Amino acid sequence: MARPYRSVLYIPAANARAMEKAQGLAADAIIFDLEDAVAPGEKAAARDQLAAALARDYGGRARIVRINGLATEWGEDDARACAGAMAGGADAVLIPKVDSAADLDRVAALVPDLPLWAMMETPLGMLNAGQIAAHPRLEGMVMGTNDLAKELNSRFRPDRLPMQAGLGLCLLAAKAHGKVIVDGVFNAFKDEDGLRAECEQGRDMGFDGKTLIHPAQLAIANEAFAPTEAEIDLARRQIAAFEAATTEGKGVAVVDGKIVENLHVETARKTLDRAEAIAAMAG
Numbered sequence: 001m002a003r004p005y006r007s008v009l010y011i012p013a014a015n016a017r018a019m020e021k022a023q024g025l026a027a028d029a030i031i032f033d034l035e036d037a038v039a040p041g042e043k044a045a046a047r048d049q050l051a052a053a054l055a056r057d058y059g060g061r062a063r064i065v066r067i068n069g070l071a072t073e074w075g076e077d078d079a080r081a082c083a084g085a086m087a088g089g090a091d092a093v094l095i096p097k098v099d100s101a102a103d104l105d106r107v108a109a110l111v112p113d114l115p116l117w118a119m120m121e122t123p124l125g126m127l128n129a130g131q132i133a134a135h136p137r138l139e140g141m142v143m144g145t146n147d148l149a150k151e152l153n154s155r156f157r158p159d160r161l162p163m164q165a166g167l168g169l170c171l172l173a174a175k176a177h178g179k180v181i182v183d184g185v186f187n188a189f190k191d192e193d194g195l196r197a198e199c200e201q202g203r204d205m206g207f208d209g210k211t212l213i214h215p216a217q218l219a220i221a222n223e224a225f226a227p228t229e230a231e232i233d234l235a236r237r238q239i240a241a242f243e244a245a246t247t248e249g250k251g252v253a254v255v256d257g258k259i260v261e262n263l264h265v266e267t268a269r270k271t272l273d274r275a276e277a278i279a280a281m282a283g
């Protein structure tokens with residue numbers, strides 16, 4: 001049963017109150033951020049504060065630490081802290097602005113025991129998405145749509161047309177290599193309708209969930225990326241109908257006027273697995 005990543009909440013590691021609050025929030029995963037959400041003068045203190053915060057119990061929520069890039073003055077210390085002071089408290093290390101698989105190799109050497117996640121947010125990263133997703137230590141990808149927009153000099157549009165090539169390349173790469181992939185953030189954290197529409201788009205495209213910046217965004221993402229009751233009901237009926245057809249020696253069933261073949265049954269089983277994993281999180 002795969003762990004759900006419907007809602008992946010960023011928390012600045014400099015914000016002690018928010019890190020404490022996160023223990024009770026309905027997030028599937030937390031990204032404890034040492035990178036962009038932390039001011040340069042606060043980096044070292046945030047790292048120490050995060051090591052202490054990770055000693056707390058975050059329940060079933062995945063704990064992912066976003067380090068600074070190794071090209072910065074803080075990156076190597078962040079990576080060493082993940083292998084040292086934060087060991088046992090972190091489930092994965094998230095590397096920003098990954099351009100190629102070599103960027104993962106460098107962090108892998110410093111953090112031998114944790115899975116790696118990659119921020120996909122540079123044009124070169126998009127073009128090298130296949131080799132990044134294929135990296136044996138990589139567990140998941142996170143779209144960095146703010147940095148990507150900056151690099152592309154694109155405008156933010158509700159349909160995210162300028163992003164589609166990059167989003168699609170990363171999705172293809174993640175799916176080809178069986179890795180988790182979560183969508184970028186929606187900056188206007190008080191705009192519920194806008195967030196819901198972007199979550200629906202991301203779900204339709206195949207993302208596993210969405211990264212978020214504020215607790216008020218959690219419920220919308222959790223709902224959008226969970227199978228609906230109708231999808232669960234259909235999945236059950238498809239499996240039952242296909243099993244009945246198989247018993248009769250047929251390879252195809254029909255449910256609600258649509259064919260059901262083996263491949264649809266695989267999707268149906270994944271839907272039920274996802275629903276079960278979500279229920280276990282709530283549980």
Ligand SMILES: CC(C)(COP(=O)(O)OP(=O)(O)OC[C@H]1O[C@@H](n2cnc3c(N)ncnc32)[C@H](O)[C@@H]1OP(=O)(O)O)[C@@H](O)C(=O)NCCC(=O)NCCSC(=O)C[C@H](O)C(=O)O
Pocket residue numbers: 009010011012017018019021022033036037119121143144145146147148184185189213214215
């Ligand atoms: C956006 C914020 C700065 C807003 O903060 P604030 O004004 O304090 O919000 P509220 O007063 O509404 O907060 C209400 C309570 O919720 C807590 N809170 C707020 N945000 C979080 C959070 N992210 N996680 C947990 N708890 C949170 C507050 O502490 C209040 O609690 P209480 O005191 O009990 O009332 C702020 O939300 C924020 O800093 N968000 C995170 C920003 C961030 O992490 N940015 C970096 C990641 S985005 C990025 O880099 C994407 C990528 O790289 C790209 O390129 O796209």
Ligand SMILES: [Mg+2]
Pocket residue numbers: 036096119121144146147
């Ligand atoms: Mg970024």
